[in-house]
Amino acid sequence: MAVLPIVEYEDKIAETVEENPVVVIIGETGSGKSTQLSQILDRRGYTRSGMIAVTQPRRVAAVSVSRRVAMELGVQLGEEVGYAIRFEDRTSNKTRIKYLTDGCLLRESLSNPELKQYSVIILDEAHERSLNTDILLGLMKRLVKLRSSNLKVLITSATLDGVKVSRFFSGCPILNVPGTLFPVEKFYSTERPTSYLESSLKTALDIHVREPPGDILIFMTGQDDIGKMVSKLEERIQKLEEGSCMDALVLPLHGSLPPEMQVRVFSPAPPNCRRFIVATNIAETSLTVDGVVYVIDSGYVKQRQYNPSTGMYSLDVVQISRVQADQRAGRAGRTRPGKCYRLYPSTVYHEEFLDATIPEIQRSSLAGSVLYLKSLDLPDIDILEFELLDPPSRESLEDALRQLYLIDAIDESGMITDFGRTMAELPLEPSLSRTLIEANELGCLSQALTIAAMLSSEATLRSNQSKGNAKKRKQPSELPDGSGWGDHIQLLQVYEAWDLVDYDPKWCTDNDLQVRSMMFAKDVRKQLSQIIQKIAKGPVDVESSLRQRRSDKDYRNLRRALCRGYGNQLAERMLHHNGYKTLGYRSQLVQVHPSSVLESDEYGHLPDYVVYHELINVSRPFMRNVCSVEMAWVMPILKKLEKMDINKLRGGSYDPNETKLEENEANHNNKQPDETTKRPSSDDVDSKIQAARERYLARKAKK
DNA sequence: GAGCACTGC
Known part of the structure; x- marks a missing residue:
């Protein structure tokens, strides 16, 4: 060695x-x-x-x-x-x-x-x-x-x-x-291609025809493009003159590929055959493909980012950073000197690319992390002053505080509550931890555990509800549909159905569910049950209803617990159509994601109030994973919103004078005094609540 | 009526 x-x-x-x-x-x-x-x-x-x-x-x-x-x-x-x-x-x-x-x-x-x-x-x-x-x-x-x-x-x-x-x-x-990488020669395009797909295709074929043996790794942004690229490559390679070049094998590689497809890239190329590996970012750090000598780098990546001013995630195609570009190029030099074809000019690399990728902490919702830090009880640290390599924006921290307050993890002065301490113990997003606590009090913990586990595993129920789509309606899905109450309930029912067949893996594949995700959900559920039993003061029931199905067909308590847990993620239907408006310290017009199983009533109306698991902006803002809730449960949360004062929430254990000093300092540093005083005025909140009440009365009158 | 990159407790 x-x-x-x-x-x-x-x-x-x-x-x-x-x-x-x-x-x-x-x-x-x-x-x-x-x-x-x-x-x-x-x-x-x-x-x-x-x-x-x-x-x-x-x-x-x-x-x-x-x-x-x-x-x-x-x-x-x-x-x-x-x-x-x-x-x-x-x-x-x-x-x-x-x-x-x-x-x-x-x-x-x-x-x-x-x-x-x-x-x-x-x-x-x-x-x-x-x-x-x-x-x-x-x-x-x-x-x-x-x-x-x-x-x-x-x-x-x-x-x-x-x-x-x-x-x-x-x-x-x-x-x-120093490392042991072999040198990688870099080639730049003279200009940005109009279609990076076409340009990658052409470059790949050029390499195949002209260059000596060695596998080609092509970086694309997502599943869709990879699919297109794979079929185009296969088509064009077939058209190449027989005998003019070596044989070829085209392999897709991305995260949602089933494991047996993913491992194909680990078996070496057959003799006298060049492999084309068309991959997402997964091949940048997570998976190392041996035998790669040529890398084609589009210069783009799909990145998920959180906008604290809207509470919304979006998935955007963005330019990679120089660190990423170098990492990609390095993939060509692991076994011998390699070549990297960058589909962008060197000026773009030097002048447009960021040094390093924007760290995750500046692209995520921080509710969970802030709660974690609060629960550590570091006496010498104010959470907003906690020193980080790249501090998140003030807006992002304040967003986290507001979220935590609305779900009772911190009190009005920013101090962590007993609820908050319990929530921090659970390896879940704060909303789901809060749901579990409430469910325990309402006697439906077992069901809530299942929902939390299913949401953690991202066991996506692949569009089995494509009703209108004749093409896909080969056979109607046997999976439960959430009884009309929405996606959380469906996830629960799916897990319970799996439990009824003794967690048979074949049942998953028969129903188009990833065995891996379902097994993961089972593990998470077990872990959560153990933690809850450990921290609970009294006895807890983590297993009921898994086998003996309950008679309450409306899942009332469960939905009520979800409403409490998702107090920071509520939405109200528009009076005249099925669009929604999020409720809270900021309001967005959103729609139920088309993949949802939420059902409308006999008049075609969706429920007046829903909670959502996530807001994601893909071409339009959608709520993903929604559950129907009742207005009576929503009102207390709106009341709480009324009392919310971000200046107090920021305060923590500090006395007001000290807080004031810090704020002045912050103002000075930011050189934007206006920005810091510009907070949602109480008028704003009042008017929101007033409007909600008016709509309530309007609805009542209608009925 | 759209279609999601990658991790992790």
Whole structure:
């Protein structure tokens, strides 16, 4: 086995770690940082006073890297070297080196805020900037001060980000460890193509005809384009003159492909055959395809982002960053020198692309993360001042506070409530945690657990309700339809139907459901049940109704619990048509997603009030996963909205004078004093509630 | 009447 570059740096690394509490390691692909750093520090005696934790953004990485390290050290996995991921803890009291997902480490710090069992914490792949890694970086900054004598923190990052991370940790040292990538020659287009699909197609065929053997990896934005590209490639390759070039195999690769299709890319090409792998971003970091020598990079990626001013997610095709472009190019140089064809001019790369991808923390709803931080009870930290590498916008934090207030996780002055503490314990979005608490009080916890689990697993019920579409109506689906109450109820019914056939995998495939997702839902449900039973004061019922079907056909209590939980995600139907208006501190015109099973009454009217799981803007704003609720349940939440004051919510445990000072400072820094004073006036809220009441009266009169 | 990239507790 070749000696990894990092081994030559062992003394230097050990020395630097000895002298500094925090060290940034810039390790390129193939440097061996993921497997070697922990072993180096183990050899140097750091495991005498505690374990070494190594975090990974992905589960598969935690498992495979720990397996590798156990093998190198000649120990049984789970003994001296182990891993911990959700649903699976393979560590023991002998464990010295522990690989875990960053989400797992966050969970651990909930019950043990100083993470005392660790003497070293290595945050690997920090340049990927997952939401969890960013929060961990903030926690580490605080932790190294608290435990300056007995904690070492190492952060691995990419070249472009290293200085920034170092600056965040008051200028800690940066060590560079070279990788073992082969050179990749880059070719740029002279201009942006009008159709990147056509341009990729042409480039791929050019390579096929002219270049020596080696697989081609083509980066596309999504499933649709990949499908088109695959069929066009197959068509054009067939037309190529026989004998003029080698054989070809075209493979799609994206996340929603069934696992058996995904693994096809891991078997090598047949002899004298070139593979074309048409992939999404999944091939950028998550999956490594061997044999790739040529990369075609469109320069685009599909990215999900959250807009805190509308509460809406959107999925947009955006330009990639320079880090991403380099990562894509690197995929061509893993086994030998490669070539990367960039379908954009070099000026675009240098002048238009961002240095790094916008971190997830600036593209997500932060309700869950803010609740998490609040539950840590860090006495010295105001949540809005919590130091992060790239702080989210003030608007985004305020949005999180408002959401948390509406679902009773924090009180009117921003303090975490008892509800909030329970909610933070559950590995769910706050809305679903709140639903579970309410369901427990209303005697329908078991059903709510199932819904929460099904929503976590994204067990998409593939358009089995395409009623009007004659083409797709081959056979009517046997799946339950939510009894008209909506998608949450349908998810519940589907799971219960699966339970009735003893969780038979074949039942899933027969009904066009992914076995993987359903199994995941089952695992989540079990985990949630265990956590709830652990934290509950009294006895809880987590199993009822799974087998003995209830007689309440209207799922009344369950819908009521959902309404309480989704108090921040309510919508009201328009008086004269089936469009909806979201209710809350901001109002949007939205529609029920066409895939919903929500039913209208005999007059063709959808329910007056619904809760929704998510707002997503795809060509138009839609509510995905909706459930019918009753006005009487909605009114108390609107009342609560009336009392909401964002200035108080921001306050936390600080006294008002101090808060004021901070705000003045913020105003000064932002140089936008108008912005900070511009908050929804109470008039606004009043008028909203007034309007809702008028509509209520109008409806009542109509009936 | 539309069609969702990728992770994770």
